[in-house]
Amino acid sequence: MTAQQPLKILYLAAEMVPFAKTGGLADVAGSLPKAIRALGHDIRVSMPRYGRIDPIRFGLQEVLPAFPVPMDKQMEEAAVLQGTIASDVPVYFIENAKYYDRDGIYMYPDDAERFIFFCRSALEMLKRLNWRPDIIHCNDWHTAIIPNWLKTVYKDDPFFAQTATVYTIHNLAYQGIFGYRVLEIAGIAEYGFMYHPEMADLAEVVDFMARGIFFADVINTVSEKYAQEILTPEFGEKLDPLLRDRRDRLFGILNGIDYEVMNPATDKYIVQNYDVEHLEKRVQNKLALQQQANLKQDAGIPLIGIISRLTDQKGFDILGDVLDHVLDLDLQLIVLGTGDPHYHEMFSRIAQAYQGKAAVFLTFNAELAQRIYAGTDMFLMPSRFEPCGLGQMIAMRYGSVPIVRATGGLADTVKDFDPRTGEGNGFSFARYDRWALFATIVRALENYKYKDTWRRLQIKGMTADFSWNASARKYVDLYYRAIAARGKETKLEDYGVVRK
Numbered sequence: 001m002t003a004q005q006p007l008k009i010l011y012l013a014a015e016m017v018p019f020a021k022t023g024g025l026a027d028v029a030g031s032l033p034k035a036i037r038a039l040g041h042d043i044r045v046s047m048p049r050y051g052r053i054d055p056i057r058f059g060l061q062e063v064l065p066a067f068p069v070p071m072d073k074q075m076e077e078a079a080v081l082q083g084t085i086a087s088d089v090p091v092y093f094i095e096n097a098k099y100y101d102r103d104g105i106y107m108y109p110d111d112a113e114r115f116i117f118f119c120r121s122a123l124e125m126l127k128r129l130n131w132r133p134d135i136i137h138c139n140d141w142h143t144a145i146i147p148n149w150l151k152t153v154y155k156d157d158p159f160f161a162q163t164a165t166v167y168t169i170h171n172l173a174y175q176g177i178f179g180y181r182v183l184e185i186a187g188i189a190e191y192g193f194m195y196h197p198e199m200a201d202l203a204e205v206v207d208f209m210a211r212g213i214f215f216a217d218v219i220n221t222v223s224e225k226y227a228q229e230i231l232t233p234e235f236g237e238k239l240d241p242l243l244r245d246r247r248d249r250l251f252g253i254l255n256g257i258d259y260e261v262m263n264p265a266t267d268k269y270i271v272q273n274y275d276v277e278h279l280e281k282r283v284q285n286k287l288a289l290q291q292q293a294n295l296k297q298d299a300g301i302p303l304i305g306i307i308s309r310l311t312d313q314k315g316f317d318i319l320g321d322v323l324d325h326v327l328d329l330d331l332q333l334i335v336l337g338t339g340d341p342h343y344h345e346m347f348s349r350i351a352q353a354y355q356g357k358a359a360v361f362l363t364f365n366a367e368l369a370q371r372i373y374a375g376t377d378m379f380l381m382p383s384r385f386e387p388c389g390l391g392q393m394i395a396m397r398y399g400s401v402p403i404v405r406a407t408g409g410l411a412d413t414v415k416d417f418d419p420r421t422g423e424g425n426g427f428s429f430a431r432y433d434r435w436a437l438f439a440t441i442v443r444a445l446e447n448y449k450y451k452d453t454w455r456r457l458q459i460k461g462m463t464a465d466f467s468w469n470a471s472a473r474k475y476v477d478l479y480y481r482a483i484a485a486r487g488k489e490t491k492l493e494d495y496g497v498v499r500k
């Protein structure tokens, strides 16, 4: 296969904008395929048709009526509906009322079974559509079983003889760990648990993430820095020995954001559109946001935003330690997020104690999110670890200056501002420490006083290229690497990871 030939790629994800979203994976799945298609490749995507995805609203059409899908020792039935992203990327929705007709996306006791079914249906769908992809691109644990199957149950299936797999790790912390039973459901019980001399735990559980890493032809994660970090025990979430074994197949490709959707000049959710030439208009968004959030309306006071899943990963423990000190400073804070009850309480208390100064929205709200990106002066992400992070990139695109901990993708995208040289596009700290965080907020506030300096920082963020342009090409290179790696996989038996 030469680099000129268009590739056929099936891209699978558990969530995807605009159909279903809980976090960054949905943004990536809804935008990277568009960018790859724009490079001339035939990429198609697939996801479950969750109950909340309205077939009429999205104009979905049935392309495959119910067909049998092997699950455990029986057959379940799947149907396939087709829609599109941005009118040119086909989306195949796997339909099954028993598994997907529920209010939410995840967090059900049968999640392993639900995603095994999704993956198996997607493979069987390909045969029925008679569409043979060169690449199956899997994302996170929900789709990690596919590389495992292609090297076991589908190993001798001529339909997949030319198909290579790519496995993207969006967050190593969510591994999808289950018991023996899922091997039976997935039809791979005869191959047993995985075994690795440095990872004793693996011999007793089914860790989907580990299987994706072990069986995929190539693996990547969503920033170069995180790709390095996960090789260490600190960030490796107990899979670092396996990742180190596979490091010759492990790459880092920074996520992009969708520059059509994330565009302050055209964003329908914000009160006042603006661009880098008309930055002075931006303040209207700040005033409107302050009004909406019951904050004191004041164009001059620095307004810091947080939009996040409220989990330990995002650094809210160290923020909690200094939150009262932060709010004693001359600033306002607006928080939008959902997650651990512990952090709901923490932020609710702050909203009560600092009325007019702190506003807290404990919900998921895409419209308010855009208003916060467009209306705040600074955007805070003090993450303990961060595979890539989209929030800081969206914030920069909208002229909100990021304050981050230098880890993973945050380190790759935000460089600490040095007033002496003018280098840097935001504020960052290295040590995961409450006072380092506090001091960095104070530094940002000090620099905010210098209007020209601040404007230059905003312009830097707004004119940087965080689009998919560069990264989509890197994914295409990765696809060719996967094809090249395919015939040369390590023999599982030699490697000793899978025992019979």
Ligand code: ADP
Binding pocket: 022, 023, 024, 025, 027, 307, 308, 309, 336, 337, 338, 363, 364, 365, 366, 369, 388, 389, 390, 391, 392, 394
């Ligand atoms: P992660 O994938 O770890 O959640 P990212 O920074 O990569 O973090 O992506 C988070 C995405 O989800 C961003 O697009 C952010 O704006 C969005 N988001 C997070 N929480 C909320 C919320 N409560 N309401 C609306 N959007 C949210």
